[in-house]
Amino acid sequence: MAIPAAAAQWFLPFVLPICFYVAFTDLREMKIKNQAVVALAVVYVVIGLVVFPPWSGDWPSGMIGPFPVALPVYVWQLMHLFVVLLIGIILNAAGAVGAGDAKFSAAAAPFIWTADFRLLLAVLMATLLAAFAAHRIAKFTPLRRIAPDWKSWDAGKAFPMGLTLGGCLAIYLILGAFFGS
Template identity: 25%
Template sequence: MHIEATTALWFLIPALPICVYTFYVDMKHKRISNLTVWVLFASFLVLGVALLPFDGALWMSYFGGIWDNLLRKLPYDTLTWLEPLRPAPADGPLVKPPADQIPWRFYNYVIVFVVGFLFWMLRQMGAGDVKLAAVMVLFMDPRDAGTVMWICFAAILAATATTLLIRHTPLHRLAPEWAAWRQTSMDDPNTVGGGQRLTVPMGTGFGVTLCAYLALGALYGA
């Protein structure tokens, strides 16, 4: 794994209790509060700034190079008034910042949020699930994307299987009021997916994914 073991351990300290609370609320009430997401986001900001590298000069050079490349594509021959904007010849190839730099985390945050928003519009994910997933990827090294996908798949599958097992066995009597065991109503405007069917406990799966990834990173990280 590419995430540093020390970084993963520090991230795990606040993430673990937050994810445990997320599991409890998601299974009992089938929702994820904004406060939970904000606390997780704030913990990343505090620890991320302290632990993750950031080279401001390199990023300024990178974005400046992208801007220059865009300017070079303008039709200066036909639109002479653009001539003052013509950039100077490039000094060398564009240097891409390393993947461990903190801005890449926010780049992934935007991508996950946009994809999750599309799923929310299709009523396949709850709004809390979308926000939690987006904040969750801030804690993950972009180079570990493949590993994270497998962990997430296994976590959601395990959460769904466990929910089905408890729902159809006497185990649900241990917490009969929990919403995870109840069928959803098609008349409920907040129902994800619609219809009289069980919905996947995405929040629980995402929480398990984050904790499992950070725990593995603390043990086997760089």
Template identity: 35%
Template sequence: MILLVPVLPLAIWAAVSDLKRMKIPNNTVIAMAAVWPILGWFLVGLSGWLWGLALMAIVFVAGFLLYLTGTFGAGDAKFAAAIAGFFVGGDIGEILLIIFVCMVGSLILHRILRSLPVVRNATPDWESWTRRRYFPFGMALSAIVIFYLLAAIWPQG
């Protein structure tokens, strides 16, 4: 819950910015990247915190390489690195399931929303509606981190 409080508004802003301008603002990425170094040590101890920082660096390098190949946007790569630390110590099966559901769900939701005239008329200047080939991946990344943190605080039965 401690991580969800600062992450939720930043993730929503990143998703909306990516939908509107097909860009995730650097100040949002920096703010998100600061959450783990500031709060992570408190939640997982020094070893887990360091692993989180290492994971952020690994994802940053991987994202940069994907950006160079044209597979990933620069903002998406930076944002993925900024959220990577939150997944340290998580169940890999749960994480992969959340990633899959959020990626597919975000793509389907985006395609449905952009086909609705009421949505298009309410947001006429949003670039993600008109750039057919591209998908605002910040929407999926935001959903992934939000649903992962929600799953982490959900009572286990």
């Protein structure tokens, strides 16, 4: 994995509760709360400064459009937020994803290393299948009585993607903590 193990270990204790909260509120209310999205972004902004101080270390170079640019790792990772937010806005306008899903994905983007994108997609697909199966099993069995008032039970074809997105970010960081570079 490209994510540094130390970075994943720093982020994990702060991000994990937010991921659980996002999964829970999306199951209960079919909404990803803005305060969770803001909290996730703030975790990267604050803890990221400790993990990747911009004033120390090498500044890797990359391209922004046709222009070569050298920026600190902290800034490169933070730029993921804006790129994913733009993509999420477009997908939301097209009706492909919910607004909360787009915002959460954008806030989660700085934690993801570009080189880990294939692994992330595999984790996302596995998490989506597991979350969908678990949700449907609980929905159509007596397990539903544990939380009878959750809106996700009666949402028709809609699915609480916060369960998947929160789980995916948590699993990615856990994997990064153990197998990161």
